[in-house]
Amino acid sequence: MIPVDERWWREYRSIDDVVVYKVDVSEDESREALAIRMLDEEESERSQRFVFPGPKRRFALCRAALRSILCLRIGCSNDDLKFGATDQEKPYALVRNEPIDFGFNVSHSGDYGLIAIGEAPALGVDVEFRRHHPNLNLLVSTVLSPDEKVQIASVNDLGEKNSLFFDFWTVKEAVLKAVGVGMSGPEPSEIEVPREMREGSRSCVTQFRQISRRNWQLVNLGTAKFAAALAYMVD
Amino acid sequence: MASTADRLRAMVSNNLEVDGKPVNVGDDLNVGLTDLGVSSVDVVAFAKLANDEFDLSLTVEDCANIPTLQALVDRIDG
Numbered sequence A: 001m002i003p004v005d006e007r008w009w010r011e012y013r014s015i016d017d018v019v020v021y022k023v024d025v026s027e028d029e030s031r032e033a034l035a036i037r038m039l040d041e042e043e044s045e046r047s048q049r050f051v052f053p054g055p056k057r058r059f060a061l062c063r064a065a066l067r068s069i070l071c072l073r074i075g076c077s078n079d080d081l082k083f084g085a086t087d088q089e090k091p092y093a094l095v096r097n098e099p100i101d102f103g104f105n106v107s108h109s110g111d112y113g114l115i116a117i118g119e120a121p122a123l124g125v126d127v128e129f130r131r132h133h134p135n136l137n138l139l140v141s142t143v144l145s146p147d148e149k150v151q152i153a154s155v156n157d158l159g160e161k162n163s164l165f166f167d168f169w170t171v172k173e174a175v176l177k178a179v180g181v182g183m184s185g186p187e188p189s190e191i192e193v194p195r196e197m198r199e200g201s202r203s204c205v206t207q208f209r210q211i212s213r214r215n216w217q218l219v220n221l222g223t224a225k226f227a228a229a230l231a232y233m234v235d
Numbered sequence B: 001m002a003s004t005a006d007r008l009r010a011m012v013s014n015n016l017e018v019d020g021k022p023v024n025v026g027d028d029l030n031v032g033l034t035d036l037g038v039s040s041v042d043v044v045a046f047a048k049l050a051n052d053e054f055d056l057s058l059t060v061e062d063c064a065n066i067p068t069l070q071a072l073v074d075r076i077d078g
Helices: A029-038 A041-049 A053-074 A136-143 A146-153 A158-179 B004-015 B040-054 B060-065 B069-077
Strands: A009-015 A018-024 A081-085 A091-095 A103-109 A112-118 A123-129 A203-207 A215-220 A226-234
Touching (some): A009 A053, A009 A112, A009 A215, A018 A053, A018 A226, A041 A053, A053 A091, A053 A112, A091 A103, A103 A226, A112 A123, A112 A226, A136 A146, A146 A158, A158 A226, A158 B040, B004 B069, B040 B060
Parallel strands (some): A103 A123
Antiparallel strands (some): A018 A112, A081 A091, A103 A112, A203 A215
16 A cells, blocks of 8 residues: 555545546656556556557556555455456456446546546546647547537637647547547547537536437546546436 | 658658657557557547558558557558
C-alpha cells in the first residue's frame, strides 16, 4: 500500500456515484520505478514495448494508480487483480478471476492522467492536453458534425480553434470509450456534442440515438491546460 | 520514386508527435501505433493521411489494429 502522501493521484471530481481521480504522470524516476514494480508480467511486457519514454511512463503510472484505487475500493491485494480487454479494446478487471461489478476507465495525455470509477459499467473518460494539432483541419473535416464544424469555423484564433476542437473530441471519445466499441462503433461525427455544452454548459444529460435510447450524463472536466470529458449511462 | 517504407516513414515523422516531438521510427518498422504511444485522435488523422497518400480505404479501426508499420507496408505493396 502506498502511503497517502506519496501517492501520485488524488480525487479530482465526484459526480453522482462517479469519482474521477487526477494522476500526475509527469517525470519522476522513483515514482515510475515503484509503479513498474506494481505491474504484473503482462503489463510489464506491454510497458517494455513502448518505444518512447513518455508513453511508457504514463502507462505505468496510470495502471499502478488504477491498481491501488481498485484494491482499496474492493479490499483485495494487488496480486488478486488482473486486467484484460475485449476484442473492441474495452478494458475489464478481474479479482481472483471474477469480473468486478462496476465501471472504470482511464485516459492520459501529456502530464495528465484521469481515472474514472463508478457504478455504471458504461463509463468513459478522455483527456487531451491542449496543443496545436498539425492536422487540425483534416480532423475537423473528419470527426466533427456539420454544426460543430460551423462553430469551429466561427473562431478566428488558431489556439482557440484547437482548444475547442479538443473540447469536442474528448466528449466524443469519452462516449465511444463508455460504449466500449472502440474504433468500430459509430463515426465520431455522429456523436454530436449537445448544443448546451457547445454553448458553455459544463454538463448535461442527452441521448445518442445511434447508440441506444438510454440517457447519457456528460461532464466537461477540462481546464485551461487540458480538455477532458466524462460520459456515463444513467437511468 | 521513394519506396513505400520511406514514404510511410516521412508521413509518420511529418504528422505524428509524441510529447511535442515528431515520431522518427528509423529503419525498424516493426512497431505499431500503440507501441509508439500516439493518441486516438492521431490514429484518426493517420488513417485519413494514409488513405490519401497510398490511395487506400483504411478505416480508423483498420489502422488501430495494424500490428506494425511494416505490416502496413506489406499490405500496400502486396
